[in-house]
Amino acid sequence: MTSPVRIGPYRIERLLGAGSFATVWLGHDPVLDARVAIKVLAENWHHDLRVRERFLDEGRLLRRLDHERLVRVHAVGELPDGRPYLVMAWADGGSLADRLADGPLPVPVALAVLAEIAAGVAVLHRHDVVHRDLTPGNVLFRSTPDGERVLIADLGLAKALAAASGLTARAGTPGYMAPEQDDPLAVVDTRADVYGLGRLGLRLLGADAARPDPARLRPGVAPEVAAVLRRAVVPCPAGRHPDASAFRAALHHAAARKAGPDPVATVSRRP
Template sequence: MTVPDRIGPYRVERLLGVGSFATVWLGHDPVLDSYVAIKVLAENWSHDLRVRERFRDEARLLRRIDHERLVRVHAVGELPDGRPYAVLAWADRGSLRDRLAAGPLPVPTALHLLDEIAAGVAVLHRHGVVHRDLTPGNILFRSAPDGTPDPVERVVIADLGLAKALAAASGLTARAGTPGYMAPEQDDPLAVVDTRADVFGLGRLGIRLLGMDGATDPGAGGARDPGTGGTRNPGAAGATDPGTDAPKGGLRLRAGVPQQVSTVLRTATAHHPAGRYPDATAFRAALQRAVRERATPEQPARERAAGYRSTGPGRGSGAVPRRTLRRLGLTAATLGWLAAVGATTADAVPGRPATSVTVAGGRVTVALPPGWQGFGDGWAGQYGGDGDLEPGVVISPRPRRWLADPTVPGAFVGVSTTAAARTTPAGFLAERPHADCATAPTRRTRQGNIDWTVISFACGGSRSAIVEAAGYDPDGTALVYAQIVPPVGSGPDFVDRLLAGIRVR
């Protein structure tokens, strides 16, 4: 293969990958001094009008949706020989296939990753698009933008070349997908292919991530995967492996995987679409319920069934809509940390209100303002070195309504050793801006046994003030974080009193 010197205005650095329909090069943008991935239609397909249009459709879809969970399109162009190309954001941290090739991922990491993948697919489904080719090679990782080191990378969905608008994805469609991850109905040119085909793909990805036999990729072998350097099966038009259409017998999941997750993956990979979850959002909600039930055995079954919890954006059935986030003056990055699950221990005496809550076996104690309650015993998405959730608790007069109702005051308190290992309290707070709010100068105060860095935001509307605070625990080994929405008219000393009531040992 001849390596071009330039593609449009971009200098070609090296080959990233070769697939059935396209070649992807790493390019350098001299104007912005940045690297990009340039996807060029393969020469052998350049005269096929259907393939050319499919190639352009991918760029149009990505450009139209333009979401951080999908690979973003910067520009499109055409080579002198007429072949189209698309300039994409470069996934500089490789693909899921690359990582799985090195061995199984830790179970908490794999569960979190499956949740993130489902969130990306849910974006497509909300825009009326079905991907149809969800494989490890199409799950990419990209460094987070400067100034947002947490998370240190983003999970993005790539290779929408097989995706179509749902209205056009049924009836006499070309068979397309990767054996082992492709839904059975994709092998039938007369079948309706809808979001449930992607649910099947999510289930197969879950089995790959969490199964005892996860080191064996049912879709492995073949050409290089575009844009990632990983391998993928080019035989979209070949025969499927009948043994991988759906899991047979009992799923052999690794130790540490919640038992209920097996049921979720079985449902997702049902042979008939009617037996699966309707879309990625429903799959994600079921996955989170399965994980939460393992983490919250004390929570009454009635409450688990009702879906009670505090949650971040897009977190399944309890998710707070984006319009609500904007109304509350809270950012998605912030609320992603505010998912407390489980049960707290309160020092209530029969007939008297509780005065404090204790979590993490007594490690963290938070004094309750009069009339407030505690809920939760874990910081969702924040795992310690042992793989378990780190401590976290929501306190509020109505803790289960705090995120969803802007008129309800409250606070989230979390403690993280992993956060302390990678950043400072000031750096941690810098990751949590509130773009639509006015920011007060940063102040420092010692309350209780913690030296706090505090930033206040005036946001207007129903939730007029938000306070972010962080500091080290007395040993300096853990970062203590609090987000506070004070009661209206509570006075400037309310925050300091609440911080003074947070004790970590």
């Protein structure tokens, strides 16, 4: 893939990542004198009006929510060929997928990260939005003066709760998406994201990264935490925690029973 020299007024430094629907570049904003992440709709999709609108919806949603636990959008632009792009805050700490590729996180750190992910998803739920695609690649880290912040990214599949059911196609990533997301007639609500949080928890705390299993967690994971994860990933939505806030509260309570007060309050900086 050839790197563009510029996208709009932004000088491009390097590729950050590429997916099925978009490519993300690291750019430099000359006005802010700061690095930014620029997400560009993939060339093979820009004639599909439905995909194009979904891409722009992500930018509008992030701009409307404008929260420190979500990736922030600074601007929206359009390339000469008509493809839209989003100018976003750069998450300089990379993704959770990057970190897990280097090996498992220590159990206390993994618990802290999971709690912070849940806090970010809870922001969406408070605004009646369901993410629908919680994966390690969609969890980012950004340095701040107060330490490292966990951010929720890629809201391309996010939907307002009122519009999240009756969909006509599968939406989500196998291994992390809730079973009901594979049913075009099913009701998809905040409990689908609870399932995603549970699957992320199994990836972070499971004994076998290739085969996450609630019955096989790493040494040091309290049985109470295991019970929280088991509840989160039950096939029937009615058996799960109702939303991300409830999941996070249950996780806190479970971890506190073993570790003492405020056991998942701090995300360690990357070594």
